Amino acid sequence: MTQKTSIYQKIKTASEAIQSRCTHDPELGRPKIGIILGSGLGALADQVTNPVILPYSEIPYFHGTAVEGHAGKMILGRIAEIPIVFLQGRFHLYEGHPMEDVVFPTRILCSLGIHTLIVTNAAGGINTRFRPADIMFIEDHLNLMGDNPLKGPHLPELGPRFPDLSEAYNKGCLEIIKSTAKNLNIPFQSGVYAGLLGPTYETPAEVRMLRTLGADAVGMSTVPETIAANHCGVKVIGISCITNLAAGLSPHPLSHAEVMEVSKGGSEKMQRLLMSVLPQLTSSKSSL
Ligand code: HPA
Numbered sequence: 001m002t003q004k005t006s007i008y009q010k011i012k013t014a015s016e017a018i019q020s021r022c023t024h025d026p027e028l029g030r031p032k033i034g035i036i037l038g039s040g041l042g043a044l045a046d047q048v049t050n051p052v053i054l055p056y057s058e059i060p061y062f063h064g065t066a067v068e069g070h071a072g073k074m075i076l077g078r079i080a081e082i083p084i085v086f087l088q089g090r091f092h093l094y095e096g097h098p099m100e101d102v103v104f105p106t107r108i109l110c111s112l113g114i115h116t117l118i119v120t121n122a123a124g125g126i127n128t129r130f131r132p133a134d135i136m137f138i139e140d141h142l143n144l145m146g147d148n149p150l151k152g153p154h155l156p157e158l159g160p161r162f163p164d165l166s167e168a169y170n171k172g173c174l175e176i177i178k179s180t181a182k183n184l185n186i187p188f189q190s191g192v193y194a195g196l197l198g199p200t201y202e203t204p205a206e207v208r209m210l211r212t213l214g215a216d217a218v219g220m221s222t223v224p225e226t227i228a229a230n231h232c233g234v235k236v237i238g239i240s241c242i243t244n245l246a247a248g249l250s251p252h253p254l255s256h257a258e259v260m261e262v263s264k265g266g267s268e269k270m271q272r273l274l275m276s277v278l279p280q281l282t283s284s285k286s287s288l
Contacts, residue, residue: 007100008157010061014104015111017060018074021052028052028076031085033281034109034234035274036225038090038121039256040263041241044271045086048077056089059108063091063101074105080279085109093145094198094220103149103228107158110232116173116281117229118237120270122263123219124201124246124254126211127191132245133266135273136189137177138169138238141223142215145197149224150231159231168226170235173281177237180277186269191216193240195223204248218246237281239273241266 019029037044045051054074056062072089087105091097109117125134154161174190181188194210196202198220202210210218217240226236243262244254 007155010104011107011111014060014062014108018054018076018108018112021054022076027083028078030113031076031083031109032114033082033116033118033278034085034087034106034112034114035118036087036090036106036120038119038221038241038263040122040243040260041120041267041270042088043264043267044120044274045075045088047079047271047275048075048084048086049079051075051077061104063097079275082278084278085112085114090221090225092198092220093147093224099147099149099151099224102224106225106228107232110229110234114234116170116235116237117225118239118274119222119225119229120239120241121193121219121222122243122259123193123217123240124207124244125216125242125249126194126207126218126246127189127216128249130189130216130242130245132242132262134189134242135181135186135266135269136191136193136217136240136242137174137181138193138217138222138240139174139190140192141168141226141238142192142194142210142213143223143227144210145195145223147197147224149228159233163227163231165227165230168230168236169238173235173237176280177239177273177277180280181273184272184276186273189216189242193222193238194218196220201254202247207246207248210246217242239270241270
């Protein structure tokens with residue numbers, strides 16, 4: 001069997017296993033919107049009524065996640081009548097997973113039929129106007145991870161060899177989410193997210209370099225998932241919770257505990273925003 005066939009087969013096997021857990025309500029197995037919950041943002045899934053909860057260990061080919069703040073569960077259910085799928089916990093490149101595994105959950109969501117993926121994360125603020133607990137809508141990204149999830153054999157069943165990323169974060173969705181935030185009086189920032197490998201936080205010199213390159217925020221995720229979803233024709237919305245000022249901008253050292261605490265504080269804002277945005281997101285199916 002070629003590698004190409006085996007990735008596609010794994011996606012099919014995992015998707016079928018997930019759908020077989022939703023036979024009491026098959027629409028749950030065909031969600032419209034996927035939401036990846038970043039560090040400290042897991043509580044957003046609490047809004048789901050009568051969820052089907054699948055620990056990653058029960059999904060074929062999923063790996064467990066061990067990072068604090070990343071629970072490792074798929075949650076299928078409805079919010080405002082819309083079938084939604086949450087990933088509570090993601091796989092990071094810095095954990096040593098190959099890119100293929102990092103984007104496997106994203107590809108599953110695309111295969112289940114979502115038309116839009118909302119990717120959330122915790123990030124450090126590089127733009128000097130940003131403050132901890134700000135929300136930033138991602139307008140574009142810099143892939144500085146030194147890797148790409150589409151590296152390797154072409155997978156025509158999933159998408160094109162050279163996907164266009166000129167609207168990696170869908171502009172129509174960005175307009176919707178910005179106007180919703182304005183209507184709800186939720187202040188927001190918008191800007192460019194730089195995705196780095198991690199797991200170290202940056203040095204102050206790296207943060208200055210990133211600012212020169214045009215980054216407004218920095219983190220260790222999101223870029224792979226965004227690329228994989230674009231590859232299979234799914235629209236992406238990216239939202240960062242700015243949990244800290246990036247290295248060199250703050251008088252104290254960075255810590256994961258601080259990131260978790262601020263992010264949990266910001267999740268109420270994010271929850272109100274998403275509840276209002278979800279019913280407005282509609283449209284085209286994934287090509288998977
Ligand atoms: N840098 C990288 N990743 C992060 C940061 C940061 O400052 N804060 C939260 N995730």
